[in-house]
Amino acid sequence: MKTALLWLLRLGLGGMFLAAGALKFLDPASFAIEIHNYQLFPQLAPLLAATLPTVEVAVGLALIAGPRPWLRAGALASTLLLLVFTVAVITVVARGVDVTCGCFGEDSGPVTVLTVLRDVVLVAAGVLLFRLAGEPPAGPQAERARPHPG
Numbered sequence: 001m002k003t004a005l006l007w008l009l010r011l012g013l014g015g016m017f018l019a020a021g022a023l024k025f026l027d028p029a030s031f032a033i034e035i036h037n038y039q040l041f042p043q044l045a046p047l048l049a050a051t052l053p054t055v056e057v058a059v060g061l062a063l064i065a066g067p068r069p070w071l072r073a074g075a076l077a078s079t080l081l082l083l084v085f086t087v088a089v090i091t092v093v094a095r096g097v098d099v100t101c102g103c104f105g106e107d108s109g110p111v112t113v114l115t116v117l118r119d120v121v122l123v124a125a126g127v128l129l130f131r132l133a134g135e136p137p138a139g140p141q142a143e144r145a146r147p148h149p150g
Contacts, residue, residue: 006132010129017081024056031102079126
């Protein structure tokens, strides 16, 4: 069961990060405008628009195809990114700023309370993946790899 959940989280979060990064590559100028519209750190919008898609693709690849140390690092990175995204959408909702999410390119839709709830669930998924990735693998090979007392 844990193995199935681990793979579900790896593929779900990894695929999401791959798709999000790839869609943002298509139009970095529009993505920079969407970042700017959040009114948090508008001077960083060009830098974030240029770098975030690459980071998201790298995290997605680490989650899907990385060996356990890369998986664990990818899970931590995805959780931290999702926390930053969650804080950003919470501030937008709290301030009443009407902004397009930008999460999956220019057709992402507006930021609403549902965006916040979605992001909170994704943060929880990232935390769970990080925990599962830290556990030793199950199965006969894992039993042989563990040192036996005595």
